Amino acid sequence: MSAHIIDGKAFAASVRSDVAKDVQSLKQKHGITPGLAVVIVGEDPASQVYVRNKVKQTSEVGMNGFHFEYPADTQEEEVLQKVHELNNDPAVNGILVQLPLPDHMNETAIIEAISPEKDVDGFHVVNSGLLATGGKGLVPCTPLGCYLMLKDHLGDLSGKKAIVVGRSNIVGKPMAQLLLDASCTVTIAHSRTKDLPAEVAQADIVVAAVGRPEMIKGDWIKQDATVIDVGINRIPAPERGQGKHRLVGDVEYATASENAGAITPVPGGVGPMTIACLLKNTVTATYRQNDIKK
Numbered sequence: 001m002s003a004h005i006i007d008g009k010a011f012a013a014s015v016r017s018d019v020a021k022d023v024q025s026l027k028q029k030h031g032i033t034p035g036l037a038v039v040i041v042g043e044d045p046a047s048q049v050y051v052r053n054k055v056k057q058t059s060e061v062g063m064n065g066f067h068f069e070y071p072a073d074t075q076e077e078e079v080l081q082k083v084h085e086l087n088n089d090p091a092v093n094g095i096l097v098q099l100p101l102p103d104h105m106n107e108t109a110i111i112e113a114i115s116p117e118k119d120v121d122g123f124h125v126v127n128s129g130l131l132a133t134g135g136k137g138l139v140p141c142t143p144l145g146c147y148l149m150l151k152d153h154l155g156d157l158s159g160k161k162a163i164v165v166g167r168s169n170i171v172g173k174p175m176a177q178l179l180l181d182a183s184c185t186v187t188i189a190h191s192r193t194k195d196l197p198a199e200v201a202q203a204d205i206v207v208a209a210v211g212r213p214e215m216i217k218g219d220w221i222k223q224d225a226t227v228i229d230v231g232i233n234r235i236p237a238p239e240r241g242q243g244k245h246r247l248v249g250d251v252e253y254a255t256a257s258e259n260a261g262a263i264t265p266v267p268g269g270v271g272p273m274t275i276a277c278l279l280k281n282t283v284t285a286t287y288r289q290n291d292i293k294k
């Protein structure tokens with residue numbers, strides 16, 4: 001059987017449309033226009049594309065966008081100074097610093113400098129702590145996007161066996177927390193996991209976030225499982241011409257589609273949901289900062 005393809009692009013458009021309605025209502029009923037500040041350091045081409053899309057989509061949903069670009073050799077202190085300024089700017093409800101940062105910068109110090117209430121990436125330790133303890137923080141955008149797609153496709157997740165492959169602070173760990181909160185039985189797998197194929201084969205839900213092209217093989221996937229592929233890996237595609245590349249996920253898509261009940265494609269799956277959830281978090285942050293109930 002061929003799997004249902006979960007269309008992240010279409011789902012992200014519907015999330016953005018809901019965000020645009022909330023923005024309209026904040027403007028009309030409360031005279032508030034949510035503001036999102038995006039800070040980028042360096043010239044990483046992929047990051048530049050993501051930031052351009054964030055800025056464009058911010059204005060498309062009717063929010064104010066503030067965009068700050070710094071060259072790669074900028075001192076950390078200068079970025080910290082900007083973050084402090086943005087923390088104190090009432091027109092700014094959400095702040096994000098695009099990752100990765102250049103090597104000479106302390107990523108943790110910069111993330112922790114963002115006010116937790118404005119940390120729309122959900123990376124601040126206060127927000128990860130709130131997520132871990134069932135509190136009301138801001139949830140990292142990629143895991144939030146995966147969770148919304150799973151809920152939309154499966155409805156109730158309780159009692160399902162889920163595996164998250166990857167244990168990063170920004171995807172793997174928060175993803176596992178969200179699944180646990182939804183009463184899944186959760187396994188977190190990583191590079192030292194013994195017999196990964198056997199672990200994956202037991203899961204009703206597979207979230208792949210390892211950053212290794214097609215590492216998870218299709219024949220590991222349990223019949224009818226739901227597969228969420230977070231990986232975005234650029235690999236050489238000589239069949240498309242010299243020097244050409246193509247994007248693949250962390251899952252071997254064609255073979256996994258034969259076993260899975262549903263699967264997200266790469267591109268067009270989790271990626272678009274990341275930016276849609278950033279906008280959603282900015283609206284959430286705006287409501288909370290102004291003590292407005294939706």
Ligand SMILES: Nc1nc2c(c(=O)[nH]1)N[C@@H](CN(C=O)c1ccc(C(=O)N[C@@H](CCC(=O)O)C(=O)O)cc1)CN2
Nearest residue numbers: 050096097098099100121141267268269271272274275
């Ligand atoms: N501060 C942050 N930095 C980074 C985050 C983040 O959430 N916050 N996530 C990633 C990059 N990212 C957003 O910033 C992001 C990655 C991918 C996509 C996306 O839509 N991908 C497309 C494919 C795009 C392509 O052709 O390369 C897809 O999957 O369809 C959006 C956002 C790291 N940094």
